[in-house]
Amino acid sequence: MIEVEVKAKIESFEEMEKKLEKIGAVKSKKEFQEDIYFASPIVDFAQTDEALRIRTTNNNTFITYKGPKLNREAKTRKEVEMTIESAEKAKDILEEIGFRQARTVRKNRQYYTYENFEISLDDVEGLSPYMEIEIALEGDADYSEAQQRIFRLFEKLGITEGFERTSYMELLENIYTS
Amino acid sequence: MIEVEVKAKIESFEEMEKKLEKIGAVKSKKEFQEDIYFASPIVDFAQTDEALRIRTTNNNTFITYKGPKLNREAKTRKEVEMTIESAEKAKDILEEIGFRQARTVRKNRQYYTYENFEISLDDVEGLSPYMEIEIALEGDADYSEAQQRIFRLFEKLGITEGFERTSYMELLENIYTS
Numbered sequence: 001m002i003e004v005e006v007k008a009k010i011e012s013f014e015e016m017e018k019k020l021e022k023i024g025a026v027k028s029k030k031e032f033q034e035d036i037y038f039a040s041p042i043v044d045f046a047q048t049d050e051a052l053r054i055r056t057t058n059n060n061t062f063i064t065y066k067g068p069k070l071n072r073e074a075k076t077r078k079e080v081e082m083t084i085e086s087a088e089k090a091k092d093i094l095e096e097i098g099f100r101q102a103r104t105v106r107k108n109r110q111y112y113t114y115e116n117f118e119i120s121l122d123d124v125e126g127l128s129p130y131m132e133i134e135i136a137l138e139g140d141a142d143y144s145e146a147q148q149r150i151f152r153l154f155e156k157l158g159i160t161e162g163f164e165r166t167s168y169m170e171l172l173e174n175i176y177t178s
Numbered sequence: 179m180i181e182v183e184v185k186a187k188i189e190s191f192e193e194m195e196k197k198l199e200k201i202g203a204v205k206s207k208k209e210f211q212e213d214i215y216f217a218s219p220i221v222d223f224a225q226t227d228e229a230l231r232i233r234t235t236n237n238n239t240f241i242t243y244k245g246p247k248l249n250r251e252a253k254t255r256k257e258v259e260m261t262i263e264s265a266e267k268a269k270d271i272l273e274e275i276g277f278r279q280a281r282t283v284r285k286n287r288q289y290y291t292y293e294n295f296e297i298s299l300d301d302v303e304g305l306s307p308y309m310e311i312e313i314a315l316e317g318d319a320d321y322s323e324a325q326q327r328i329f330r331l332f333e334k335l336g337i338t339e340g341f342e343r344t345s346y347m348e349l350l351e352n353i354y355t356s
Contacts, residue, residue: 084241
């Protein structure tokens with residue numbers, strides 16, 4: 001699967017919730033998500049622009065691999081996400097085969113759906129409010145068109161700046177190391 | 179979890195099935211198992227005596243890590259096994275993070291239970307008949323006692339030789355490379 005994803009800083013969740021409801025976006029689940037990111041023993045994922053994480057939500061646990069970004073404007077990249085039995089076992093296996101826990105990102109995420117967009121209002125521990133808009137594409141679909149549609153939706157919601165291509169993990173990294 | 183496991187060549191499945199029934203072992207599930215073993219980019223698992231595999235059975239898919247053997251007689255080792263959503267996704271993730279598919283082992287396994295033993299009659303593609311007897315231990319339990327009990331059970335079933343410490347994967351490897 002290819003995910004095309006753009007995020008931007010927003011002023012406030014309350015204001016954005018009103019705008020989303022006004023355009024007819026449908027509020028769906030709210031989730032607490034804890035993401036444990038792993039460092040590879042053979043490459044620096046920050047350099048290769050990849051990510052490997054275990055995500056634990058209210059109801060599920062996943063392993064997710066994200067490939068390098070395919071273009072500059074959006075975060076268009078390969079994503080493989082798989083449900084697993086247990087975060088503890090997955091950590092144990094990954095550590096045994098040479099990976100180590102790097103940073104943990106915790107957030108409350110409110111999902112909205114609108115047309116074929118998935119919209120997330122992200123209250124990330126340690127960061128200001130962000131909104132993420134994503135389209136999932138199968139196979140060889142044209143991602144530049146998907147990307148344009150995402151930017152048009154941001155505009156419709158009054159967001160024309162504050163776009164951020166850096167991941168939450170790296171944003172937190174920058175805060176803690178600066 | 180620590181598994182203590184011993185396997186031995188047997189003459190025939192039919193004969194052993196009769197012996198198992200005679201001592202009161204209970205026939206349980208029969209499964210087709212396909213195990214894809216992976217090679218690590220940082221260590222030679224044959225040297226470090228570890229294994230990482232994806233097992234697909236009739237009903238489930240697992241990732242399994244096996245640590246180095248802790249003693250010489252039995253295969254006593256750490257094992258972490260986790261149910262996963264999909265073998266395809268797991269392969270994709272493992273390959274993306276640097277692992278590559280090594281050998282595949284396919285077998286029909288007939289399970290028996292007896293006291294706290296798990297007994298397997300293993301019809302491995304490319305190998306002669308084997309029987310495996312296993313005890314799973316939690317934490318710091320004494321594995322030498324478990325090991326002795328396994329060898330006594332083999333003796334009770336008429337097996338006093340033909341013990342094999344090499345994994346099915348390595349046995350197949352030896353055939354193909356000799």
